Amino acid sequence: MLALALAATLAAAPAPRVAASTVTVLHIPQLDKLQGLTAFMTRAGASSQMLNPASWSGELHPFLPIDVTRPESLAELGIDATGPLSVSMRQDGRLSCTRVKDAKVFQEATANVLARNGDVKAGTVKGVTTLRASTGMGSFAGYVIKGAEACSFLSTTESDEALRKEAAKLVALKAPAADARMGAVPGVLYVATQQGVFGLDGTANGLKVEGTATKLPLPPFQSQGTSPYGAMAPAGLLFARAQVAPTGVTQAVGSVRDAVQTVCPTCPADQVKGVTDALAKQLTGHLLFGVDSVSVRGSLRKPEVRFFAAKQALAAEVLDPAAVKAALAPLAKFPGAKALEDGYTMEAKGGSVYVRLKGRHLVFGNDSTVTQTVLASLPEKGAPLARAVDFTLDPKKVARALSQVSLMDVMGDDRLAGMFAASSELGPLLAKSERITGSLDSAPNGAHRFWVNWTLPAKP
Structure with missing residues (x-):
């Protein structure tokens, strides 16, 4: 067959x-x-x-x-x-x-x-x-x-x-x-x-893109049917739900660890690794990532400015809340750390980061309001997801975000040139677009399959 x-x-x-x-x-x-x-x-x-x-x-x-x-x-x-x-x-x-x-x-x-x-x-x-x-x-x-x-x-x-x-x-x-x-x-x-x-x-009103890629910097995913975040309504600049395969959890946690180390260089690296390694063992692979908006304060050439520019929060389902609480305990001794009723906040270079636990959900964010909004919106019941990953972009908010990349930043950092070019070329179109949605799945040999739909208003 x-x-x-x-x-x-x-x-x-x-x-x-x-x-x-x-x-x-x-x-x-x-x-x-x-x-x-x-x-x-x-x-x-x-x-x-x-x-x-x-x-x-x-x-x-x-x-x-x-x-x-x-x-x-x-x-x-x-x-x-x-x-x-x-x-x-x-x-x-x-x-x-x-x-x-x-x-x-x-x-x-x-x-x-x-x-x-x-x-x-x-x-x-x-x-x-x-x-x-x-x-x-x-x-x-x-x-x-x-x-x-x-x-x-x-x-x-x-x-x-x-x-x-x-x-x-x-x-x-x-x-x-x-x-x-x-x-x-x-x-x-x-x-x-x-x-x-x-x-x-x-x-006339929509573009469909579908394909496979072998070099996406993403972990492997797997579709597990019901997601604890499946019933949540998309909101903000970016709203994404993912089901990371067990072999990709460590990679996903590693990206968070690197971000923390960047904005908190005084945090002891071995202890940061110890905490994230312990947390990785408690994650089911179900993730929610949201970016509410972008507000640039300073030069985007600085990593801490890039990190705190996007007001974001990440939620992850955990296996054992008690074990997660114990794994987070070392954070209390980190520089600038303060204990909260449900977790910790830490003063970092450029802002504060928040680590909070609600039931079987661990939430990490770089903005107090966004973190609290995600905590408050976590549903009691899950719902099916058609793909291992789905996402929704608000094109108007994306256009506003891209417009904050300055010419001086581009001149000082080649990595920002693409964003500046996107702002100049695609910004006006994004500002007139209705929505952008998409999804991903893992494909054989480490590749990823992706789908993107770009929708314009019914009437020009």
Whole structure:
């Protein structure tokens, strides 16, 4: 049965024409099925130029002006709109393979573009036609066509020989191999690298992204059905529930330990480790993480400012509350620690951290109000979760958070450059978005499977 299921998956999987030594693959199984995705991108592009189809359509072909928002325009280039398009991005250039509906029209359109930069050289051998021309910038562009299959190329070096050879091999393939990774996720457009693959689809009001990744800095998860936090309503900037696998609990606790050590450098490292190791043995793996908002006070180049900027709290279900209370006892002797009725508060560099116990729930937070809100909202009964992890983002609060990254911080810390770029490029779109939801599961060989839904208001 497993062999039959695998065979069925491979049979249904997209089959891109991919060149050797490709770094990134972009594949569209059928060009005329992009309307829903381009409708979202067009609307989103009004607020984010990066998402506008006019900004990325040029990457689909090395030199032909493909307009994915108008499938009928492909006929003007001789390209079959019902066929696939595969882009292989390599260090020495890129290749784009398409199915040709009218070879004469395709060749004329291509020659007209390439002839602008100089002499066009063409030749046909055993039914394979090759055309190439200088770009005028020390590189070459051209295509190889055989029957209805054409692969065009653009080199980034002074030699295009390797690209031409790859193009010739690809057009000679009668049936390219199916990509099992793409076949495992739905989509009308796929992006694949060595680290993973994801598929995209959409409507005018929503974007769907689904894929797998091998390099996410996350612990392994497992779906255990009922979560003690399953009945809680999402709130704040970020609301996430997770079911960490037993083998990942230590990793999850380790990230909390590192955060504590960063903002409390005077806390004895061996004792911090002793407390967290004892707590790890008492955790069931059910977690709740929430970020209410972000308020930056100071330079984000400082780790303590980054830690306390996000007003957050983490809740974890425990096996034995009495054992957890005993494991927390050493905190009373930590610098700046004060005992509470249900736990401890500790003065740290940049603020205070709170560790509190309510029934079978241990709550760790960096803001008194957020910590108390999580404690008060813990439900008495659990509820099922469809995935091992689910999360909800408030895009408007995310936009406000990103807007607090200053140009001076970016100039002083390259790690913040991505956040600043996201604020500039995606901030206006996030501010107009309705919600972003998603989920994760573990996949074989340490990978993770993810789902993301980005929703815009019904009316612009």
